[in-house]
Amino acid sequence: KGSISNDKLARIYNQYRYFILPSYFEGMPKTLxxxxxxxxxxxxxxxxxxxxxxKDNINGYLSKGLTQRSLxxxxxxxxxxxxxxxxxxxxxxxxxxxxxxxxxxxxxxIIDNFKNEKK
Numbered sequence: 001k002g003s004i005s006n007d008k009l010a011r012i013y014n015q016y017r018y019f020i021l022p023s024y025f026e027g028m029p030k031t032l033x034x035x036x037x038x039x040x041x042x043x044x045x046x047x048x049x050x051x052x053x054x055k056d057n058i059n060g061y062l063s064k065g066l067t068q069r070s071l072x073x074x075x076x077x078x079x080x081x082x083x084x085x086x087x088x089x090x091x092x093x094x095x096x097x098x099x100x101x102x103x104x105x106x107x108x109x110i111i112d113n114f115k116n117e118k119k
Contacts, residue, residue: 009034010034010037010038013034013035013038013040014038014039014040016040017040017041018040018041018042018043018075018078019031019032019035019036019040019041019042019043020042020043020044020071020075021035021042021043021044021045021050022044022045022063022066022071023044023045023047023049023050023066024045024047024066025047025048025049026044026047026048026049026050027049028049029044029049029050029053032044032050032053032054033053033094033098036053036054036059036060036090036091036093036094037090037091037094037095037098039087039088039090039091040087040090041060041061041078041082041086041087042054042059042060042061042090043060043061043062043063043071043074043075043078044060044061044062044063045062045063045064045065045066046062046063046064050062053093053098055093057086058086058089059086059089059090059092059093060086060090061074061077061078061086062074
């Protein structure tokens with residue numbers, strides 16, 4: 001799809017039922033956070049960054065590896081269960097931990113702490 005403007009991302013995420021982020025390492029997986037906020041079934045590999053956002057079988061699903069077999073196994077599990085509570089939990093996780101207001105408060109606190117250290 002190429003480069004997509006931010007105002008069109010939610011519409012695109014909502015076109016799909018599943019979002020899979022296979023990775024060896026993620027810092028702050030923004031695409032995963034965006035997909036979870038849109039309420040899709042999210043699958044990621046069980047690696048640092050992803051497993052800090054996805055709690056397996058609570059707000060998404062974690063794959064044990066990057067092989068086709070391990071990813072397919074998780075996808076089959078998701079398709080079989082289709083637990084709507086997991087997608088609701090995903091949306092709530094993002095609202096509670098990654099909304100703009102929450103992130104702004106965290107960043108303000110960091111800046112305030114930095115200012116206080118300099119005094």
